[in-house]
Amino acid sequence: SGADLSEADLSGANLSLAKLRETDLTGANLREADLGVADLRRARLSGADLTADLREADLRWADLSGADLSGAKLSQADLRDADMVRANLSGADLRDADLSDADLGGADLGGADLRDAALERARLWRANLNGAKLSRANLRRADFSRANLEGADLSEADLSEANLNGTIMPDGKRKGLFTRVKKYTG
Numbered sequence: 448s449g450a451d452l453s454e455a456d457l458s459g460a461n462l463s464l465a466k467l468r469e470t471d472l473t474g475a476n477l478r479e480a481d482l483g484v485a486d487l488r489r490a491r492l493s494g495a496d497l498t499a500d501l502r503e504a505d506l507r508w509a510d511l512s513g514a515d516l517s518g519a520k521l522s523q524a525d526l527r528d529a530d531m532v533r534a535n536l537s538g539a540d541l542r543d544a545d546l547s548d549a550d551l552g553g554a555d556l557g558g559a560d561l562r563d564a565a566l567e568r569a570r571l572w573r574a575n576l577n578g579a580k581l582s583r584a585n586l587r588r589a590d591f592s593r594a595n596l597e598g599a600d601l602s603e604a605d606l607s608e609a610n611l612n613g614t615i616m617p618d619g620k621r622k623g624l625f626t627r628v629k630k631y632t633g
Contacts, residue, residue, distance in 0.1 A: 453491075517555075537575075 448468040458478040465485045472492045480499040489508045497511070500520045507525055512532045522542040526549050533553045540560050547567045551574050558578045565585045572592040582602045586609050593613040601617060615621055 448486075458496075 448466050449470060450467075451471045452475055453471045453473040454475060455472070456476045457472075457480055458476045460477070460480045462477075462485055463481045463483045465482070467485055467487050467490055469489045470487070470491070472490055472495050474494045475492070476496045477499045478496045482497075482499055482501045482504050484503045485501070485505070487504055487506045487509050490506070491510045492514050493510050494513045495511075495515070497514050497516045498518050501516075501524050502520050503523045503525075504521070505525045506529050507527045508529065509526070510530045511526075511534050512530050514531070514534045516534055516536045516539050518538045519536070520540050521536075521544050522540050524541070524544045526544055526546045529546070529549045531546075531549055531551045531554050534551070535555045536551075536559050537555045537557045538559060539556070541564050542560050543563045544561070545565045546569050547565050548569065549566070550570045552570055552572045553574060554571070555575045556571075556579050557575050559576070560580045561584050562580050563583045564581075566589050567585050567587045569586075569589045571594050572590055574591070574594045576594060576596050576599050578598040579596070580600045581596075581604050582600050584601075584604045586601075586604050587607045588609065589606075590610045591612075591614045592610055595615045596617055597615045597619055599617050613621055
């Protein structure tokens with residue numbers, strides 16, 4: 448914990464269950480690494496290549512801004528309060544992940560699997576969620592201002608008090624501010 452591993456090449460490393468709390472991994476190469484159940488709380492992973500296995504990892508308060516998580520395995524990961532601004536999460540598996548209060552502004556979540564994920568109060572302004580799977584997701588009080596949800600599956604998603612101002616919805620139409628929406632029916 449707390450080590451400086453910035454720019455390190457840890458591709459393919461087995462870091463399952465590793466305690467990397469507050470570690471600086473800025474710009475590190477973690478491609479195909481196993482970080483399952485790793486403790487990465489408050490880790491600095493800005494610009495890192497995290498096309499890795501992060502299932503059940505603890506990434507609370509982590510800085511993942513600009514990181515490449517395309518195709519990453521993040522099911523059941525804890526990403527509460529994470530900074531994921533402009534991160535690439537296209538095609539990532541985020542089933543049952545907790546992204547409550549996370550900042551995903553400008554992030555690419557195109558084609559990501561977010562079924563049953565918690566995104567309560569998440570900031571998704573200008574995020575790309577084109578083709579994302581959000582069925583049964585908790586999107587209560589999430590901010591989707593100017594986000595792209597075109598082609599997204601929002602079946603049974605809870606959008607209560609979500610801000611959809613200027614959002615492109617699955618039907619390709621822009622929406623205004625929604626309140627008191629319980630389940631999205633399309």
